[in-house]
Amino acid sequence: MSESKQFCTFFVNGLFFGVEVLKVQEVIRFQDMTRVPLTSPTIQGLINLRGQIVTAIDLRHRLELPPRANGELPMNVVVRSDDGAVSLLVDEIGDVVEINDDVFESAPETLHGVARDLILGVYKLKDRLLLILDTERTINVSAALTI
Amino acid sequence: MANNDALQQQLIKDLLVESAEGLDRFDREILAIEKGEGTTETPNIVFRVIHTIKGTSGCLGLNKIESVAHVGENLLSAWRDGKVEVSPEMTTALFAYSDALREMLRCLETTGAEGSADYSDLLQQLQDLLDTTATPAPEAPAAPAGFGLFEDEPGTNVPAPQPDAEPVAKTVAPAESDSPASKAPSAAASAIRVDVGQLDKLMNLVGELVLARNQIVQYSGQAKDSALIAASQRLNIITTELQESVMKTRMQPIGNIWSKFPRVVRDVAHELGKDVQLVMEGQETELDRTIIEAIKDPLTHIVRNSIDHGIEKPEARAAAGKKSQGNLVLRAFHEGGQVNIEISDDGRGIDIGRIKQKAIEKGIANHDQISRMSDREAFNLIFLPGFSTAEKVTNVSGRGVGMDVVKTNIERIGGSVDILSENGKGTTLKIKIPLTLAIIPALIVTSGGERFAIPQVSLLELVRLEAEQARKGIETVYGAPVYRLRGQLLPLVFLNQTLAGTSRERAGGSGFMQQQAHDTGDLFLKAREAHRNWLRKLRQVLEGTQTMTLEEAGSHTLCALGKWIYADGLKKFGAVPEMQALEKVHQHFHDAVKEVVAQKISENPVKAEAAFKRATNISRDVFNCLTNAEKRIVENQNINIIVLQADGRQFGLVVDGINDTEEIVVKPLGKQLKAITCFAGATIMGDGKVALILDVLGLAQHAKVISEVRDHALLDKEESATRIDNRQTLLLFDAGAGSRMALPLSLVARLEEFPRAKVENSGTQEVVQYRGQILPLIQVSKYVTTTRPSEPICSDPMQVVVYSEQGRSVGLVVSKINDIVQETVTVKREAAGNGILGSAVIQNKVTDLVDIPAIIRVAAPAFYENHSPAADSTPEMQAIL
Known part of the structure; x- marks a missing residue:
């Protein structure tokens, strides 16, 4: 009965995250970005992805993690959404892994803050835990600063 | 009535296009069935085709087509439901049936009528097929899988396995009947349907092409290769044309969405017991498809609103002394690269008092705010969410949702809505929307x-x-x-x-200058901090707590300040000499730093210490340069x-x-x-x-x-309207010889500067080449009488006022352009004559008004050859006098 799924994995602030591979359009290196004024720091900027304009969301800020050290360039995990592609900025890219569903467990009740909203569940891998991100919710941010 | 006819024609055309496609599909599917390649979907597809034809033709009053279609539909329906099995007779009959429909449609297209051909035999045949095979229907539940049976178990279903020849022969029939249609370009053939997504994709690609074109054109602008330049120009032109054409494919006349309004108006008016006449103007006005989609609902809403809230019941209209039939006018037209849509009614208008009262009731604004509100602002209140002044909620409107949605929808596509209303006389909504959203200058x-x-x-x-x-x-x-x-x-x-x-x-x-200075200050603060940090690091290197490579030490572009200089500093303020000085000093600094590191590496602490001293001295200069540059930049900031x-x-x-x-x-x-x-x-x-x-x-x-300032704008407009009449915009200049002259700005085509070297002679006339024409030059000072003797102006470059009339131009050479003023002038005519119309006091100084036609007549008589001078002086001149 148990099925397996493939996940595209990446690291953010030492945490091991995964996004279902079918939701990922592509992974690209750091791109020059155009800053968008009047937005919260979650929106890092806009990327030109072969003629398509893609919003880049800083996962560290989105997940309320400490900011990236100066000079460290993030990677782009471009995910598909109903509203076009959105890029998630992550620290480092991991492998694409295939995991059996029976090591899945929904997120522990003790999770709090944004993580509770954004983390769908956890895959218990041998050596570590893979946190599965709800991409739809993750990219659902309204960036307007209230002034 | 004319509208209705046009609508009917349009619908018939749609039916023809749709049916032709549908029947082709029908034939293909039946053919597939005959070949045993049918799928479970096939009966559904052919049924839908016929059903659509039947439905549409019924709506349009094409009874014959409808009745013929109806019989076939019955058979297909039975087939679809599994009550009838496919037989060769049936496919044959179905082909004949589709041909019959085609014939009637073709007849409709050419003659406008359904034709007089008799299909009773065919209909009878179809009916028979239905009757004979439908009755047994033993395997009804298993039917969906049954279509394949034709191939799988021919014996069970085909009562008389007729030779294949017959269906094959028949398959030729539709092909034959098709050929006349393809010869004459009928409505069905001259238009094809394209997936909208495909058009959008095309548009995107053209967008990309435009970008690439821009790049190429930019690049070839610097190139010397004439072939490349020519090619890029061609590319430029073709791209523009392609862009326009593709844009056109997405254009639709606004009439497409208006066409349903007569019906909407009729229904709503009936429902509310009102009598409304709808007038539509400018239906052919074209708009981008995306925009058409976006304004469809808002427009419908506005139309319904106008009938519900605007136009009164016939009795009320009669009581108000109006025609009992209300008028609703839809107008669309292009203006200034935008599409304007106006929806006006001659109803009761909007009662400002009631809007204001409502706003207070709803807590949208307090008394104080309301009393300060202009009429226009008050009208705009109805665009707020949850605002409805309708006394009772009707089926049609008044639920307080709508107008705000209308406004947001229109603004989302870059448009604007404005509302004008006069109590008792009617309301007009003006919508302005861009032509296209895709590519804009x-x-x-x-x-x-x-x-x-x-x-x-x-x-x-x-x-x-x-x-x-x-x-x-x-x-x-x-x-x-x-x-x-x-x-x-x-x-x-x-x-x-x-x-x-x-x-x-x-x-x-x-104050704003301080703000500008503040911004520049921030930038320089960053530079200072960067340099200070770097010095700190250097000290640590000297003390041995940090290391640095020679390369790093010697490079004036790798350090933070270097990056600042080349990324921010020179790019923004490269023209400032202090900035250039900074660049040099910074280079010297790194030479010294390199020495420090070199000595450190060769473990010579004394020499390293000395070099460090030198470096710190130079870095003092770096700071000085930064300060000076900042000061100069703040002083010179242009706006x-x-x-x-x-x-x-x-x-x-x-x-x-x-x-x-x-x-x-x-x-x-x-x-x-x-x-x-x-x-x-x-x-x-x-x-x-x-x-x-x-x-x-x-x-x-x-x-x-x-x-904040909207009301001022309105006030200003009213005020300036009364004031503007006697105010003139004048160009003030020195003609030479120190005399102050003035000229209405409206007469001036352009102000130009020409280098002396460009002046050529044509006969005795001084001329310059100007925009592909020969521009005669006139020294104004020679032709106006002033008290002082005049000398030709020899300033270089020359200041020239270009004056144009009826496509010809002359250049008036003056010594200095002073100013442009807007003033009310009172002209005294004592000084008139000899190129001067009169004089006036402008900016507290006596200024002569130049009579340009008079000067030109003397200086360049050829200017007025073939056409008479506008008058003794131009209307603009007359206006002043």
Whole structure:
């Protein structure tokens, strides 16, 4: 009965995250970005992805993690959404892994803050835990600063 | 009536196109069945085709087609439900049936009638097929799988396995009947249906092409290769044409969405017991498909609203002395690159008093605010969510949802809605929307190191103030910077502050120049800090707690200050000499630093210490240079003002630099950024970087330009209307010999500067080549009588006022252009004659008004050859006198 799924994995602030591979359009290196004024720091900027304009969301800020050290360039995990592609900025890219569903467990009740909203569940891998991100919710941010 | 006929024609045309496609599909599917390749979907498909034809023709009153279609539909329906099995007779009959439908449709297309052919035999045959095979229907439940049976178990289903020849022969029939249709380009053949997604994709690709074109054109502008230049010009032209053509494929006449309004109006009017006549003008006005889609619902809503709230019942109209039939007019027209749609009714109008009262009741505004509100603002209240003045909620409107949705929908596509109403006389809604959303001309500006695009539609003019002018010209009203643009106060918005989210309280008060200085100061602060940090590091290297490679030490581009110099400093302020000095001193500094590190590496502490001293000395110079450069830059800061129009109100947007105008491809922003009203979208620039497109309306609202000063704008308009008559805009200049002269600005085509070297002679006349024409030059001082003797002007370059009339131009050489003023002048005519119309006191000085036609008649008689001078003096001149 148990099925397996493939996940595209990446690291953010030492945490091991995964996004279902079918939701990922592509992974690209750091791109020059155009800053968008009047937005919260979650929106890092806009990327030109072969003629398509893609919003880049800083996962560290989105997940309320400490900011990236100066000079460290993030990677782009471009995910598909109903509203076009959105890029998630992550620290480092991991492998694409295939995991059996029976090591899945929904997120522990003790999770709090944004993580509770954004983390769908956890895959218990041998050596570590893979946190599965709800991409739809993750990219659902309204960036307007209230002034 | 004419409208109805046109509508009927349109619908028939649609039916023809649709049916032709449908019947082709029908034939293909039946053929497939016959070949045993049918799927479970097949009966559904053919049923739907026939059902559509039957339905549409029934609606249009084409009874014959409808009745023929109906019989076939019965059979197909039975087939679909598994009550009838396919047999060769049946497919044959079905082909004949589709031919019959085709024939009737063709007849309809050519003659406008369904034709007189008799199909009773065919119909009987179809009926028989239905009757004979339907009755047994033993395997009804298993039917969906049964279509394949034709192939799998021929024996069970085909009562008389007729030779294959018959169906094959019949399959030729539709092909034959098709051929006449393809010879004559019928409606079905001259138009094809294209997937809208395909068109959108095409549009996107053209957008990309436009970008690539821009890049190539930019690049070839610097190239010397004439073949490349020629090719890029051709590319340029073709791309523009392609862009236009593709754009056209997406254009639809607005009549397409209006066509349903007669029905809507009729229904709503009936429901409410009103009598309304609908008049539509400009149905052929074309709009982009996306825009058409976007305005469909808002328009319907407005129309319903107009009938419900606007137009009164016949009795009420009669009582008010109006015609009992209400009038609803839809007008569409192009104006200034935009589409205007007006929906006006001659109903009761909007009662301002009731709106205000309602606003208070609903707690939208308090008494005080309401009393200060202008009529226009009050009208606009109805666009607020939850606002409805209808006394009772009807089926049609009055639920308080709608007008706000109308406004948001229209504004979302870059349009605006305005409402005008006169109590008792009627209401007009004016909608302005852009022609297309895809590619627009825009001005590219820089602010805070980023580029932004400003749609050209909202752009009025550009004003550049030199540092000196800026200091004098920009004033503040309670901290709000303003500029006097031809006597009118223009509120200024500093783009970098607005986008930094700086509120005016912080920026204001201290005046705008300080703000500019403040921004520059921030930048230089960064530079100083960078250098200080670097010195600290160097000290640590000397003390041995840090290491540094020789390469790192010697490079003046790798350190933080170096990066600042080459990224920010020189790019922004490269023209400032102190900045160039800084670059040199910084290089020297690194030479010294290299020495420090070299000595350190060769473990010579004394020499390293000495070199370090030298380096710190030089770094003092670095700081000095920074200070001087900053001072000079703050002093010399020029101001670029972009005069924009938003919601009928002008304001000046101050930016760091104005780059160029470009055709940009508008791309939408992700939903994350939708809430930021300052940006209308983004575009990709020639270098592949993304630039944001400013939403002028949103920006004005964000900077609070609009709400605060709207009433002033209205007041100004009224005032200036009464004042404008006797005010003139005059160009003031020195003609030479120190005399002050004036000329109505409306007569001036352009102001030009020509280098002396460009002056040539044509006969005795001095001329220059100007825009592919020969421009005769006239020394004004020679032809006007002044008290002082006149000498030809020999300044280089020459200041020339270009005057044009009926396609010809002359250049008036003057010694200096002084100013442009707007003043009420009283002309005294004593001095008149000899090229002078009279004189007036302008700016407290006596100024002569030049009679240009008189001068030209003397100086360049050829100018008026073949046509008579406008008059003794031009109307503009007369206006002054």
